[in-house]
Amino acid sequence: MQQENFPNIISLDEMRENTGGNIEKIEGDSRFISRIVSIGLTPGSTFSLLKNDGRSPLLVFCRDTVIAVNRKESSQILAKVNA
Amino acid sequence: MTTTKTIALLGQPNSGKSTLFNNLTGLHQHVGNWPGKTVERAEGFFDYNDVQYKVVDLPGSYGLSANSEEEVVTRNFIWDGKADLICILVDASQLERSLYMLADFVGIKAPVMLVLNMMDVAEAAGKKIDVKAIEKKLGVPVLGFSAADTKRYPDFLKKLDEAISHPSYIDSAGLREEMIGGNDSPVYVIEKILDDTQLGNVENIWLAVKLLENDKLVQKVVNDSLPFARRNAVKCILSSAEGREGGIATGEAKYRWISKILKETCSEKTPDKVFGKWDRIATHRIKGKIFSFVIMVVALLACMILAFPGMGIGFGLQPVLQSLVEKVGEALGLWTVVVSFINNVLVGGTCITICMTSFIFSIIFVFRILEEIGYMARFSYAFDNWLSRLGLHGKAIMPLFSGIGCTAGAVCGTRVLDTRGQRLFALVLLWAIPCGSKVAVVLFLASTFFGSAAPFFAIGYVALIFLSFWLSSLLFGKKLIPENERVGMIMELPPYHKPHWKMIAAMVGRSTWGIFKKALKMILIVAAIFWALSYASDGNVENTILYKIGNAIEPVTMFFGMRWELFVSYLGGMFSKEASLGIMSTLFNHTGEAFSLVTRVAASENLGEVLAKTISKPEALAFLFASMFNVPCVLAMGTTYREVGTIKWLATIMGYYIALSLGLAFIGYHIGLLIF
Numbered sequence: 056m057q058q059e060n061f062p063n064i065i066s067l068d069e070m071r072e073n074t075g076g077n078i079e080k081i082e083g084d085s086r087f088i089s090r091i092v093s094i095g096l097t098p099g100s101t102f103s104l105l106k107n108d109g110r111s112p113l114l115v116f117c118r119d120t121v122i123a124v125n126r127k128e129s130s131q132i133l134a135k136v137n138a
Numbered sequence: 139m140t141t142t143k144t145i146a147l148l149g150q151p152n153s154g155k156s157t158l159f160n161n162l163t164g165l166h167q168h169v170g171n172w173p174g175k176t177v178e179r180a181e182g183f184f185d186y187n188d189v190q191y192k193v194v195d196l197p198g199s200y201g202l203s204a205n206s207e208e209e210v211v212t213r214n215f216i217w218d219g220k221a222d223l224i225c226i227l228v229d230a231s232q233l234e235r236s237l238y239m240l241a242d243f244v245g246i247k248a249p250v251m252l253v254l255n256m257m258d259v260a261e262a263a264g265k266k267i268d269v270k271a272i273e274k275k276l277g278v279p280v281l282g283f284s285a286a287d288t289k290r291y292p293d294f295l296k297k298l299d300e301a302i303s304h305p306s307y308i309d310s311a312g313l314r315e316e317m318i319g320g321n322d323s324p325v326y327v328i329e330k331i332l333d334d335t336q337l338g339n340v341e342n343i344w345l346a347v348k349l350l351e352n353d354k355l356v357q358k359v360v361n362d363s364l365p366f367a368r369r370n371a372v373k374c375i376l377s378s379a380e381g382r383e384g385g386i387a388t389g390e391a392k393y394r395w396i397s398k399i400l401k402e403t404c405s406e407k408t409p410d411k412v413f414g415k416w417d418r419i420a421t422h423r424i425k426g427k428i429f430s431f432v433i434m435v436v437a438l439l440a441c442m443i444l445a446f447p448g449m450g451i452g453f454g455l456q457p458v459l460q461s462l463v464e465k466v467g468e469a470l471g472l473w474t475v476v477v478s479f480i481n482n483v484l485v486g487g488t489c490i491t492i493c494m495t496s497f498i499f500s501i502i503f504v505f506r507i508l509e510e511i512g513y514m515a516r517f518s519y520a521f522d523n524w525l526s527r528l529g530l531h532g533k534a535i536m537p538l539f540s541g542i543g544c545t546a547g548a549v550c551g552t553r554v555l556d557t558r559g560q561r562l563f564a565l566v567l568l569w570a571i572p573c574g575s576k577v578a579v580v581l582f583l584a585s586t587f588f589g590s591a592a593p594f595f596a597i598g599y600v601a602l603i604f605l606s607f608w609l610s611s612l613l614f615g616k617k618l619i620p621e622n623e624r625v626g627m628i629m630e631l632p633p634y635h636k637p638h639w640k641m642i643a644a645m646v647g648r649s650t651w652g653i654f655k656k657a658l659k660m661i662l663i664v665a666a667i668f669w670a671l672s673y674a675s676d677g678n679v680e681n682t683i684l685y686k687i688g689n690a691i692e693p694v695t696m697f698f699g700m701r702w703e704l705f706v707s708y709l710g711g712m713f714s715k716e717a718s719l720g721i722m723s724t725l726f727n728h729t730g731e732a733f734s735l736v737t738r739v740a741a742s743e744n745l746g747e748v749l750a751k752t753i754s755k756p757e758a759l760a761f762l763f764a765s766m767f768n769v770p771c772v773l774a775m776g777t778t779y780r781e782v783g784t785i786k787w788l789a790t791i792m793g794y795y796i797a798l799s800l801g802l803a804f805i806g807y808h809i810g811l812l813i814f
Contacts, residue, residue, distance in 0.1 A: 091628060105412075123522075128628065
């Protein structure tokens, strides 16, 4: 995926705090997929990023729920950031 | 004759399952383990309209995939069709997300009733849910409910009666449509290949979805029952590009199905405040940790206050009962051996059990309240970074921290962890964390022998604990939590709730009562054995069996710097920390009374003086180190056994700490010999 063509698509851990977007793609093994999907994050879901301080797990608000996602795993979630 | 119906409660964590379970069954419940598993199995009973209902509380999970032991238990129970009704609980205030459990259930041919719990919270947040409309769409009974509100239970029972007398299944057509899309979609093709295969009480669409989600158990069952050619056809699809994306595509389809239902049955306004000021502080990288620390200190203080009445009863009762027994014994002319047995085993053992379990009650109660409020998840979040270095989930912070209060109670808290490996490793670490009593004993010894240098020992102790974590992580961590199984934090931070004090107190009371009964048995047995070894008709220590054994093995124990009196005190410390001091008191002070595990005159006033005079500094160092990493106490062993489920693991953890404490004693003694 070339950055120039999709300037708005970045991984969750690269997003800034208090921004929002839609999930584009989730990568990882089926174990991770099953965990992340069952807690409410799927491609297409609208979310807002409540917290990203560069060290702690991220806090994502999606489907009325605040979800903490570890940094390493959140780099496997790609999102389209709202302009 | 009444009939018995089995209902199973299924729901995600925080869906209010245990509240419903407890309010339905009250005192008529039994908690054990699932056969061959270390997953808690809670069952209870209640009667309604001449029917006896057996309620099975299935372990909480987010869906029905088979990734953890809990999920496998849940899945197998449903798969085997053991329930007359599956009652699925969802959180109405987070309806879209929590209905995922229901969506994951579609295709299983078991009668279902859906309970939209926390309707009051949803309504307060401005959500309007048309329960009747959802019922019509799903084709199963649906109830708007609030499990914490006891006034609403008649509604529940009425609905349950209806669901039991007219069993109905969720209509899978809608979800199937979302799953399949076109005739070339993997779900469709696999469903076709499975064709007339009939496995368990599930539709083939459910099997197809689980195969695509890479569910190992379903894959095995299908592989075992399909003929070779069809098995390979399934494999081909699963390895194709679409097949590999399966888990995501099926997940999306499930949420699409949910959205469609909710679109026509619910209206909501966007919530105005989801992440308040408190949450900002509680999840802050530095402030969050300080905040958590303050809360935990307050929680531990609350534990002590709560344990106080029980401790008071235990402590207060013992001398009263003991003197009563002596008087009655005298009046009846009973042999002294009988009086001694009653006092040192029966009375003493019971009183000490009361003291110990009152601590367990307060620890479990206070931490349960914190969990119920929703604070525990924030606490776990704040410490996830630290704990993930050891390979543990942030949730482990709760049991580890509460270990400072009481190891035996904290052990029960390791259940919150998701995998057996995580639970075992947390238990190993937990045993190194000193409870209040252990800290008191260590500080008493340090100040007795080393006076003003005692603070250095306190600091050294903390450093040693962290060193032991490192050692445990080398010895156990890598094996129990392999690198490839380490999954990072993915966890919901639930909204704050008002705790239901009374209900939690009743719940914790019941489980503590269970622990008390088992503990009493165990403590009486240990106390009786010790009593037999330490009884002398003339009260002379030298005439006891223990004295003879102790003297015989002294050459060995001196290797670790412990003369026999100290070694027996060390062994007593495995029973309780107070016993360690009590035994020393008898042996060194020659108070004349037979030594006993249940002596409550913990440290007679001049014990310190006598000890400082009799015991050399190297010996003191050895005993101090041995006490620091000694096995926690008899009750902690009991609760640990309950959690690990096998003697092998209990013995492993015990062996590790005995080796560690004796090893340190050896080092301390020999360094001491060089220095002093």
